[in-house]
Amino acid sequence: MKYKIKSLINSALTQAYNNGDLNSPEIPEVIIEEPKLGAQGDYSTNIAMILASIQKMPPQKIAKAIVNNINNSDSFFDKIEIAGPGFINFFINKAAWYPVLKQIHQMDLEYGASNIGKGKKIQVEFVSANPTGPLHVGHGRGAAVGDSIANILNFCGFNVEKEYYINDSGRQISTLGRSVFFRYKELFGEDIVFPEDCYQGKYIIDLAENIKLINGDNFLNLEEETAVKNCAIFAADKILSEIKEDLDSFGVQFDNWFSEQSIFDSGKVAKAIENFQNKKIIYNKEGALWFKTSKFGDEKDRVVVRKNGLTTYFASDIAYHQDKFNRGFERIIDIWGADHHGYIPRIAASIEASGESRNRFDVILIQLVNLLRDGLPVAMSTRAGEFVTLKEVIKEVGRDAARFIFLTRNSDSPLDFDLELAKKKTNDNPVYYVQYVHARISSIIRKGKENGIADINWNAEAINMLTEPEEIDLLKSMNRFPEIVKQSAIRLEPHRMTFYLMNLASSFHTYYNKHRVLNDDPLLSCGRLYLVLAVKKVIRNGLRLLGVSAPEAM
């Protein structure tokens, strides 16, 4: 629709110049917007104001020239007005909205899809929580955002791969092993002081008990180093499989689980370091190896190999990101907790140093989730290892509510997640507000069938009866859906879809309360059924992109 108006304006401009109504043939990008006020038309453009300086003419006069030259032979426009300082407002003929209905029904599950991705390989890496403890709410937000972005990109024609990076090497894993081993020894009555730098959570004790159950006291007879290592392997495996279960029950499936250890084993970390050394962008200072990230926009250089010979987390990240590009991804998207934002410049530096363009790399930062209950903060202490896990949240409020609520905010603003509110089945809870539309329409359709309207098909005569303002409003809203999908994809902002759905839901509820779909007039009923079935499909498609179900009944 916008595109059509745009091209009509462009030809009007050319024609106006040819007629001598305009001074210059230069045409800037025409921007079509949807005014907030109905009185300002369905669409409007500010092109006359933009052209004022180029044409050296007053905007009003330019606007007039455009309007006079616009082709409206097919009565696409009801009227075109010039308003304010030079806005041109377009009022679309009602009938022009009807084709969108047909399109929705025909495309069905594909309505809103596009090919802006052109099959490009793109990777979304998210959650990537260390296998040293269970997933908490914050990870849930990252999972919801990442999965939804992947869905949306996929819908837009990208070839998307979802990846989880497992930090299964290095210090945090050996700390995990130590933590479990200490608890294990405690189980055999050994009196020990549990170190502060170890993981404090109760789940560590559970893991120790698990080991005891399987291995008895065998680990006590091993060298401490071996025992710790065995504990680490056991615990990390166990935790990882629980993480997988949690994500699965959250409806998130990854295409690839990438092990940090594997890039050490394949020698890619060593190779990356060597490569940078050859390029003279890694140097030795005070016994440690430093990467000159400052040459690539970071504020200072960073250590990749410590004095003690161990690599830093950054070293494996360099190799990991190189590996991503080597796997043929044209774009990579990392989703991180916002507390890691300081890490962006150095990863970007490493990408540039590896010869890739840094604008093929995006980071989405996810701000904190404040867990509340009835408006009051839920006490959590990471230090004491007490936090509400994702599993508990899903169990309490349900997967749909959790996913939807995580997507009700732009990811870079903090999110209040109220457990009580998430369970409420009222207007306060946006999930049910949207799902209810789907259920209501399903119910109407069932009723329609009972009344003998079995086939809901395009019927020009019936469709032409859709003239109520609320009906046109629904058509306009549904017409916007494909553009919302694209915007969400381009800006990597799934919350746009969430807001759109709440908006469409609101338009539907308004319509529902004012007009009866099934009424005395069979023809009108038929047209309205065709309309609401389209709404149902759009809601379903939108919810699917968010990973939320669309129930037939509630």
Next chain:
RNA sequence: GCGCCUGUAGCUCAGAUGGAUAGAGCAACGGACUUCUAAUCCGUAGGUCGCAGGUUCGAGUCCUGCCAGGCGUACCA
């Protein structure tokens, strides 16, 4: 100190590329179920867009400075 994010109605938040009179929801108040699902709808009220300058026909949006909150600023991850 420096860097990033945030600051919009009492509360929680939308407002891409600068556009017309800044929008929702909640809470408050008043209404609507003999009707296709009231998990809904309608109405009323609510604002110095943190503050101060600047850019221009026009700024919540762009620039500069300040204020407040969060996070970061390791040879931790």
